[in-house]
Amino acid sequence: MIEVAGGTYEELCHYPAWHQFFGSGGRAAAVLATLGVPARLHTFADAASTSRRKALADAFGFEALCTTGAPEVLFEYFHALTPVQYVPSFEPLEDPTRHIHVKGDQVIRFGMLEGDAVVEARQCVYDPQTPVSPAQFAANGSRAEELAVVCNLGEAEQLTAQFGPEACAVHLGKVAKVAVVKAGAAGAWVVSDGHLNVIPSYRTASVFPIGSGDVFTAAFAQAWMAQGRPAPEAADFASRATALYCSSMSFPTQDIMATEAAALVPVTLRRPLAPRPRVYLAGPFFTMAQRWLIEEARRELGHVGLDVFSPFHEVGIGRSKEEIVELDLKGLNEADVMVAMLEDLDPGTLFEIGYATRSGKPVVCFARSGHDGDLTMLGGSGAEVTADFATAVYMTAWAAYGTACT
Numbered sequence: 001m002i003e004v005a006g007g008t009y010e011e012l013c014h015y016p017a018w019h020q021f022f023g024s025g026g027r028a029a030a031v032l033a034t035l036g037v038p039a040r041l042h043t044f045a046d047a048a049s050t051s052r053r054k055a056l057a058d059a060f061g062f063e064a065l066c067t068t069g070a071p072e073v074l075f076e077y078f079h080a081l082t083p084v085q086y087v088p089s090f091e092p093l094e095d096p097t098r099h100i101h102v103k104g105d106q107v108i109r110f111g112m113l114e115g116d117a118v119v120e121a122r123q124c125v126y127d128p129q130t131p132v133s134p135a136q137f138a139a140n141g142s143r144a145e146e147l148a149v150v151c152n153l154g155e156a157e158q159l160t161a162q163f164g165p166e167a168c169a170v171h172l173g174k175v176a177k178v179a180v181v182k183a184g185a186a187g188a189w190v191v192s193d194g195h196l197n198v199i200p201s202y203r204t205a206s207v208f209p210i211g212s213g214d215v216f217t218a219a220f221a222q223a224w225m226a227q228g229r230p231a232p233e234a235a236d237f238a239s240r241a242t243a244l245y246c247s248s249m250s251f252p253t254q255d256i257m258a259t260e261a262a263a264l265v266p267v268t269l270r271r272p273l274a275p276r277p278r279v280y281l282a283g284p285f286f287t288m289a290q291r292w293l294i295e296e297a298r299r300e301l302g303h304v305g306l307d308v309f310s311p312f313h314e315v316g317i318g319r320s321k322e323e324i325v326e327l328d329l330k331g332l333n334e335a336d337v338m339v340a341m342l343e344d345l346d347p348g349t350l351f352e353i354g355y356a357t358r359s360g361k362p363v364v365c366f367a368r369s370g371h372d373g374d375l376t377m378l379g380g381s382g383a384e385v386t387a388d389f390a391t392a393v394y395m396t397a398w399a400a401y402g403t404a405c406t
Helices: 023-034 050-060 153-160 165-172 212-226 231-248 254-263 288-303 321-333 347-358 372-380 389-400
Strands: 002-005 010-015 018-021 039-045 063-068 074-079 085-087 099-110 116-127 143-152 178-182 188-192 195-199 278-282 307-309 337-341 363-366 384-386
Touching (some): 002 116, 002 212, 039 050, 050 063, 099 212, 165 178, 178 231, 288 389, 337 347, 363 372
Parallel strands (some): 002 039, 002 099, 039 063, 099 116, 143 178, 363 384
Antiparallel strands (some): 178 188
16 A cells, blocks of 8 residues: 545636646555555545545545545646646735644655644655645644655756756765656656666657656656566656657556556767757747747746747847848857747748758747648658647657657
């Protein structure tokens, strides 16, 4: 039995459409149950809505223990990479006196909005799950004989005051038996017993990232704690399980892990993460909607570790046509990869795509509008075309790190 301490929340995403009831704790318990591991969820709930937790537990076949007295929370996303909006807002939820106490042989502990979990375990996987001031595992009195810290790079850098996944993993490995630092499309850095391993991410045709960190943590816990696998092997198992989830929006079963997981293609890093790979961000920026899309793409490409050259930001529009062309093409020549926002089939963007293709650069296109016939030349000349924004961002990162998209 793996005890899971974590939040259960309603989740709403507009692009792509997604409306489910999971949260980190609920999702992790569901993943464990789907993989055949008995699980018990410890979570907060509103007194009038514990039935939602029970229904989730019944649907996936795990137990649920609810501590009442906390408000219901909605996680809302405009698109799958948007910073989450909390309803109600984050500040009224925090209550440092609200605790769940969990004691067990094997425990997963997630950071939560409404309160905290104090854990006593022989083995524990700790995922802080917060972009703001993640807490050290023992700060609230939690104890574990064997501790594995699993976190993303942003959380790791705050926890350690180090920079980069390797430095963070090495630092965390001095205070935990296992440290896993996830760097998104670049993979994960694992330190166990003083040894460093880099675990690849796995390419998929589509990427739905909401909840992917929960899936990774649960799958890692299943392999490391329930099966007793070495940490690097457990992290690779988790990376494959996460890829299958991101491509299907469903949890992989034992049978799927035994068959489809083996066929996944790893992302091979052919260049270091520093200096950051450069991406040329093409797209029109003459209307509010166009400008908004460019701003979103620039931010999210930066979040996955890329140095973004955006003609709007780096060159602007208050120059002569000749100067704009010269500076734009210079930026394109110096880029490792190009990503194009093709919402309106802008002629200038199409020219840039042709120039990049002729130069032999990888090209990724985000296009939700237009007919397939409009994109024939793009797909036929090797450009990757997708109608999903998050997928476009990850395809660009994979190409920039040196692995061609499929």
